Amino acid sequence: MHETYDIIIVGSGAAGLFSALTFDEKYKILVVTKDTPEQSDSFLAQGGIATLLDREDYEAYYEDTMKAGHYKNNPEAVKIMIESSQEIIQDLVDFGVKFAHDEKGMTYTREGGHSKFRILYHDDITGNEITGKLLKQASIQNHIHIKMSTRMIDIIEENNRVQGIIVDHHGKRQAIYSKIVILATGGIGGLFAQSTNYPHLTGDALAISLKHHIELENINYIQIHPTTLYSKKPGRRFLISESVRGEGAILLNPDGKRFCDELQPRDIVTENIRKEQEKFHTDHVYLSLTHMPKQEIIKRFPNIYQRCLEEGYAMEKDPVPITPAQHYFMGGIKVDMNSQTNKDCLYAIGETSCNGVHGQNRLASNSLLESLVFAKRAAQHIQTYIDDLTISTPDVNISEKSYEEIEKEYKNLVLEEIKRKDRDFYDKWCKHENKH
Numbered sequence: 001m002h003e004t005y006d007i008i009i010v011g012s013g014a015a016g017l018f019s020a021l022t023f024d025e026k027y028k029i030l031v032v033t034k035d036t037p038e039q040s041d042s043f044l045a046q047g048g049i050a051t052l053l054d055r056e057d058y059e060a061y062y063e064d065t066m067k068a069g070h071y072k073n074n075p076e077a078v079k080i081m082i083e084s085s086q087e088i089i090q091d092l093v094d095f096g097v098k099f100a101h102d103e104k105g106m107t108y109t110r111e112g113g114h115s116k117f118r119i120l121y122h123d124d125i126t127g128n129e130i131t132g133k134l135l136k137q138a139s140i141q142n143h144i145h146i147k148m149s150t151r152m153i154d155i156i157e158e159n160n161r162v163q164g165i166i167v168d169h170h171g172k173r174q175a176i177y178s179k180i181v182i183l184a185t186g187g188i189g190g191l192f193a194q195s196t197n198y199p200h201l202t203g204d205a206l207a208i209s210l211k212h213h214i215e216l217e218n219i220n221y222i223q224i225h226p227t228t229l230y231s232k233k234p235g236r237r238f239l240i241s242e243s244v245r246g247e248g249a250i251l252l253n254p255d256g257k258r259f260c261d262e263l264q265p266r267d268i269v270t271e272n273i274r275k276e277q278e279k280f281h282t283d284h285v286y287l288s289l290t291h292m293p294k295q296e297i298i299k300r301f302p303n304i305y306q307r308c309l310e311e312g313y314a315m316e317k318d319p320v321p322i323t324p325a326q327h328y329f330m331g332g333i334k335v336d337m338n339s340q341t342n343k344d345c346l347y348a349i350g351e352t353s354c355n356g357v358h359g360q361n362r363l364a365s366n367s368l369l370e371s372l373v374f375a376k377r378a379a380q381h382i383q384t385y386i387d388d389l390t391i392s393t394p395d396v397n398i399s400e401k402s403y404e405e406i407e408k409e410y411k412n413l414v415l416e417e418i419k420r421k422d423r424d425f426y427d428k429w430c431k432h433e434n435k436h
Contacts, residue, residue, distance in 0.1 A: 002175070002177055002393045003174065003175075003176045003177070004164075004176075004177045004178065004391050004393070005028045005029060005030040005145075005176070005177075005178045005179075006027040006028045006029065006178060006179050006180065006386065007020075007023065007027055007028075007029045007030070007178055007179065007180045007181075007182065007382070007386075008029075008030045008032065008164065008165055008176060008178040008180070008181045008182070009029065009030070009031045009032070009182045009184055010032050010152050010165060010181070010182065010183050010184060010185055010205065011031075011032075011033065011040075011183065011184030011185045011186055011350065011352070012031050012032075012033035012037040012040055012135070012146060012184075013040035013041060013042035013043075013131060013184060013186055013350055013351075013371070014040075014042035014127070014130060014131045014134060014350070014368055014371050014372060014375075015042075015184045015349040015350030015351075015371035015372065015374075015375040016031055016182070016184035016349070016350065016375070017031070017037075017131065017134040017135055017137075017138045018091075018134055018371070018372050018375045018376060019182055019184065019349055019375035019376070019378055019379045020138055020141075020144050020379075021095070021134065021137055021138055021141070021144075022375070022376050022379035022380065023143075023379050023382075023383065024383060025141070025142075025143050026143070027143060027386070028143055028145075029143055029144045029145065030145050030147060030176065030178070031138070031144060031145065031146045031147070032146075032147045032150040032152065032165070032167060032176075033146065033147070033148055033149075033150065034149070034150070034151050034152075034185075034200050034201075034204075035148070035149065035198070035200055036148050036149075037135050037146060037148070038135075039198050039200065040131060040186065040198070041127075041186050041187055041189070041196075041197050041198060041201065041351070042127050042130070042131040042186075042350075042368070042371070043127050043128050043131050043132070044127055044128075044196065044197075044198075044239070045126055045127025045128075045130075045131075045367065045368055046124045046125060046126065046127065046239060046241035046243070046303070046304070047109070047111055047119060047121065047124075047126060047241040047242055047243040047246075047364060047365050048109060048111075048119040048120050048121030048122075048126045048243065048365045048368075049089070049092075049119065049120050049121075049126060049130065049365055049368040049369050050085070050114070050118055050119050050120075050363070050364075050365040050366050050369050051085040051086060051088075051089050051118060051119075051120055051369065052082050052083070052085045052086055052118070053108075053116065053118050057116060057118065058082060058083075060115050060116060061082050061116075061118065062078060062079070062082060063115075064113055064114050064115050064363055065078050065081075065082070065357075065358075065359075065363045065366060066078060066359065067113070067265070068113040068265040068266075068358075068359070068361050068362065068363035068364075069330075069358050069359020069360055069361055069362070069363070070359055070360045070361060071359065072356075072359040072360045073356055073357060073358065073359035074355060074356025074357060074359075076337060077337065077355045077356050077357035077374075078357055080337060080357075080373065080374075080377075081357050081366070081369060081370050081373050081374075084373045084376075084377075085369055085373070088369060088372045088373055088376070089120065091372075091376075092130060092133070092372075095133050095134060095137050096133045096136070096137075097122070097129055097130050097133045098122060098129060099120040099121065099122055100120070100121050100122060100123070106120055108120060109121055109243050109246055109247070110243075110246040110263075111241075111242040111243050111245070111246040111263075111364035111365055112242045112245055112246065112262065112263045112264060112265060112266060112269065112364050113263070113264070113265040113266070113363045113364055114246075114363070114364065114365075119243070119246075119364075119365045121243065123300075123301075123302055123303065124241055124243070124300070124301045124302060124303045124304050125303050126368070127368065130368060147167075147169070149169060149170060150167050150168070150169045151167060151168045151169075151204070151403065152165045152166070152167055152185070152204060152205070152208070153166050153167065153168050153173070153204075153399065153403070153406055154166040154208060154211075154399070155181060155208055155212060155346070156175060156177065156394065156396055157212055157343065158392065158394045160343060160344055161343065161344040161345050161392075162181045162343050162344065162345050162346040163177055163178070163181075163345070163391070163392050163393075163394065164176050164177035164178050164181065164393075165178075165181060166396060166398055166399075168403050171403070173398050173399075174398075175393075175396045175398065177391055177392070177393045178391065179345065179386055179389040179390070179391055180345050180346075180347065180382050180386060180389075181345065181346050181347070182339075182346075182347045182348070182349060182378060182382075183205045183333060183346070183347065183348040183349070183352055183353070184348070184349045184350045184352065184375070185201070185203075185204060185205040185350075185352045186201045186350060186351050186352055187201050187203075187328060187329040187351045187352070188201065188202065188203040188206070188222070188326075188329050188414065189201050189236075189326055189327075190202035190203070190411075191203060191326075191411055191414060191415060191430070192325070192326040192429070192430070194228075194237055194323075194324075194325040194326060195236065195237060195325055195326040195327070196225055196228055196236065196237050196238070196239040196325055196326070196327045197236065197326070197327070198236060199235075199236060202407065202410065202411055202414075203329075203352075203410070203411070203414040204407075204410050205333060205348070205352050206219065206332070206333065206352070206413075206414050206417075207409070207410035207411075207413040207414050208410070209333050209341075210413050210414075210417060211413075212343070214333060214341055214342060214343055214346070215333070215334040215341065215342045216331065216332065216333060216334055216354070216417070217331055217332065217333070217334035217354040217356070218330060218331035218332075218354055218356075218360075219331045219332070219414075219417050219418055219421050220331065220418055220421040220422030220425050220426075221329070221330035221331040221354075221358075221359075221360050221361075222326060222328075222329055222330070222331070222418070222425065222429070223266060223267065223326075223327050223328040223329070223330060223361060223362055224266070224267070224270045224324045224325065224326055224327060224429065225239060225266060225270070225324060225325055225326075225327030225328070226266055226269040226270040226272075226273050226322075226324050227239070227240045227242070227244070227245070227251075227269075227287055227322045227324075228240065228322060228323060228324065228325040228327075229307065229308065229311060229320065229321070229322060230283070230284035230321035230322055230323045231311065237323075237325040238307055239325075239327065240287060240304055240308075240320065240322060241301070241304065242266070242364040242365075243301075243364075244287065244289060244301060244304065245262040245263060245287075246263065247289070247292065247300060248289070248291060248292065249262065249287050249288060249289040250262055250287075250288050251269075251272075251273065251285060251286070251287055251288075251322075252285065252286040252287075252288055252319055253276045253279075253280060253285055253286075254280045254282055254285070254286075255280075256286075256319075259272060259276050259285075260272035260273075260276075265361055265363070266327075266361060266362070266364070267360075267361045270324045273285055273322075273323075273324055274324065277323075283323060284321040284322060284323045285321070285322060285323075286319035286320060286321055286322065287319065287320045287322045288319040288320070289315050289316070289320075290315070290316060290317055290318070290319065292315075292316065293316065294314075294315075294316035297315050297316055301315075308320050326429065328351065328362055328367060329351050329352075330354065330358040330359065330360065330361065330362050331354050332348065332351065332352050332353045332354035333348035333352055333353050333354060334354055335347070335348050335349075335353045335354065335355050335374075336355070337355065337374075337377065338377050338378060338380075338381035339353060339355065339374045339375070339377060339378035339381070340378070340381065345389070347378045347382070349371065349374055349375040349378050350371040350374075350375065351367070351371070353374070355370075355374060357370050357374075358370070415430055418430055
């Protein structure tokens with residue numbers, strides 16, 4: 001007996017969960033996740049989620065997004081994202097998300113590249129608040145089934161139509177069939193030694209796309225975040241949110257001198273830090289928030305303050321050592337404005353997709369918003385025709401390679417494609433990574 005669903009969503013981050021919750025309850029939905037749902041980069045987002053303040057803010061928000069992306073953004077995608085933002089915020093509030101507020105209403109912060117304070121936040125763990133509430137809602141829905149520790153190793157395709165996925169669950173492999181597959185597999189940080197991402201996010205969906213001739217877009221558009229907590233310990237880098245600089249933190253070189261405008265877009269700040277590191281022959285510089293009183297720092301950035309303290313730095317008196325690390329993937333699987341790929345019945349949403357909204361460099365706090373806007377659009381579009389589809393269960397050949405062999409092959413596929421597209425970026429950031 002074949003295991004079948006109406007919709008399979010690969011990935012349990014904000015995009016995958018929000019899409020699942022948008023569908024009508026009559027559809028049987030499977031969400032598969034490589035680890036546990038909480039081991040998603042969406043849970044790690046610190047700064048916040050940007051939103052349109054009012055109609056008068058539209059031109060400024062549009063220009064901020066385009067400028068950060070070096071005007072290589074898709075203007076239609078930017079327009080859709082901004083115009084949908086207030087609706088998405090209301091959806092989140094309806095799901096129980098709590099944003100910071102005072103007696104006048106919600107309060108806003110500002111981050112690098114934004115000309116106005118338009119970012120909603122929850123302490124310094126906004127992603128945890130949003131994704132946690134979405135997961136809570138999805139977990140109590142009878143029509144949504146979440147399968148953990150389940151790795152997609154291939155898709156099932158016949159006559160240009162995707163009809164399911166092949167998964168590995170603790171070494172047991174099987175084909176799972178569906179009318180629709182949505183890829184929401186997140187970023188590619190697991191390909192890098194220094195990344196803010198969880199290490200199991202290795203771009204599997206991109207490698208599978210390369211195998212099946214699914215179009216990719218701008219695979220070399222990879223964002224390096226300028227400020228992660230410097231540590232010689234192995235593992236995921238701890239991000240120090242852009243909102244810290246938005247609240248006045250400054251960057252200092254080893255001589256204690258300020259060396260750049262901290263509120264420029266991320267790629268520019270990153271390049272300034274790299275130049276300073278080369279100048280001083282060091283692998284880190286410093287971020288100082290010493291102008292802010294201790295209690296104010298703890299109130300605004302409790303999680304960041306505690307983590308820095310664990311590393312031996314009291315932010316009210318100590319400049320914190322920081323270094324750039326891979327953070328976000330602006331490229332991905334090419335999709336249209338409904339998140340549809342060039343394969344029938346296959347969609348991609350969130351960080352693994354590319355609709356062009358971010359251009360060459362993402363504006364701070366647009367990631368959660370973009371993920372949710374286009375996840376909802378995907379679900380809405382699918383519902384216009386899914387009832388006319390039938391589930392097909394073609395026979396499939398399931399690879400007998402070990403998962404380790406498949407993972408190594410997929411990592412190399414993606415890294416080689418990045419090298420082919422952008423040798424300069426590869427040599428600067430990836431060359432030492434291609435050792436898998």
